[in-house]
Amino acid sequence: MNTNINNRIYNIIPYKPGKPIEEVKREYGLKEAVKLASNESPFGASKKVLSAITAAAMDINRYPDGGCFYLKSRLADKLGVKSQNLVLTNGSDEALDLIAKVFLRPGKDKIITSSVTFLEYKITAQIFGIKVREVPLVDFKYDLKGMKNAITKNTKAVFIANPNNPTGTYVTKKEFDSFLRAIPRDIIVVYDEAYQEFVDAGDFPKGVDYYRRKNFITLKTFSKIYGLAGLRVGYALTNSEFAAALERVRQPFNVNSIAQAAAMAALDDVKYIKDTKQAVTSGRKFLCRQLEKMGINYIPSVANFMLVDVKKDVFKAMLKQGVIIRPMDMYGLRGIIRVTIGTQSENKKFIDALKRALK
């Protein structure tokens, strides 16, 4: 331990990236490998996005538009909000960082989230010296009542992923609204909707319906249904006062020019979004049917991934067959894996590999 390094840095459990596909292929001598480990879109880049990227590449000698002017106004139109309600970020991960910088006081404030949820909430809090209370899931779902009861005078914010990653479950509008009514008005609600576009349920609470609310921030990303995970674009949608504060602490050129152009093209590519959603919905049904036939339990999901209770450590056995999935051991869920819904051939490959791994 070097005493020059801030002590709390040693307590952070770092985010563990999965192995790159090429590395898995090399290590196991495989021709093909499929990555179903990070809830990305499996459908490649859309053609419209690619041509926007090519055009934007001509100007990479210039700094990006630091205010994301065009992307903001395009998004504002789409969402029916004002540009002043939007803060574009380097993936929604960066928005968590900005939120911590603006609102959370090290050593004083606490945040509340769920156990078995997106790990970046906890990691960000730890980086900033903020205490985290993780309320256990109930039936693999966020326990909003438990979270409300966990609020103390030091609680500054609650972080909610809806749908939740990694469980794929969601809280309904009724549950969410009664939670909002029950908590003190000065608690900041960070509502992370990274997977909202995959949800069909009519009783899902959409962040855009709450943006005028005091102390409410919705986080969105282009990494999932829009297929831009590699470019890092996300945004916060919130009241103009919060948005202005978040704008103050970001780096001047946090979203690069290629990412801005790609995000605008992705928003317009209605067909890519529709096709991706359809493929995820039918892929999810396919996986559920196959798992049922195999007598394997899974957690019903509304997102582009699902938890499967294989009751065995299959990670290595799957890897050897070129299928990269995410074991849930880090959450204490031994024998449970998370699989991202892939293309139809990837889904089949996953099922075949799982059958062999369980033999």
Ligand SMILES: Cc1ncc(COP(=O)(O)O)c(C=O)c1O
């Ligand atoms: C719930 C949740 N929020 C946010 C993110 C991060 O998204 P981004 O790629 O925009 O940083 C993820 C990524 O997996 C996620 O699962």
